[in-house]
Amino acid sequence: MHTAQCHMPQRQVVLPNEPTSARAARQFLQQASCPEHMARVLDDAQLLVSELVGNAIRYGLPPIEVAVRCVGEACLEVRVRDTGVDPPVAVRQAAPDAEGGRGLQLVDLLSSAWGTEADSFGKTVWFRLDM
Numbered sequence: 001m002h003t004a005q006c007h008m009p010q011r012q013v014v015l016p017n018e019p020t021s022a023r024a025a026r027q028f029l030q031q032a033s034c035p036e037h038m039a040r041v042l043d044d045a046q047l048l049v050s051e052l053v054g055n056a057i058r059y060g061l062p063p064i065e066v067a068v069r070c071v072g073e074a075c076l077e078v079r080v081r082d083t084g085v086d087p088p089v090a091v092r093q094a095a096p097d098a099e100g101g102r103g104l105q106l107v108d109l110l111s112s113a114w115g116t117e118a119d120s121f122g123k124t125v126w127f128r129l130d131m
Helices: 021-032 035-059 103-110
Strands: 011-015 064-071 075-082 113-119 122-130
Touching: 011 021, 021 035, 021 064, 035 064, 035 075, 035 103, 035 122, 103 122
Parallel strands: none
Antiparallel strands: 011 064, 064 075, 075 122, 113 122
């Protein structure tokens, strides 16, 4: 498997607390990702960032910040930050007929790693996708 060394610096965008922000986050990833990652993991990254931005809109507080960077040779990292202090609810099993509750399940299933970080100004939920 070919892995190219990527040196893309972190890029970020601040989004409003609006339903259209998930779409804006997907567009940001398409524009900000390096060509190597765009070709290999962009679809998964866009799906997962939509879920995390949706969670930030529903459960967090503005502003919402989305950051993307390349990590090492073969990993794309996406971070979604809001100023809410409540940590995300752990991965749970949603009822088959539930309209929501699967966001972190998707993150857990598709990412190579993910986690949360809290500080006195809010929280960040991040995920990594290996090429």
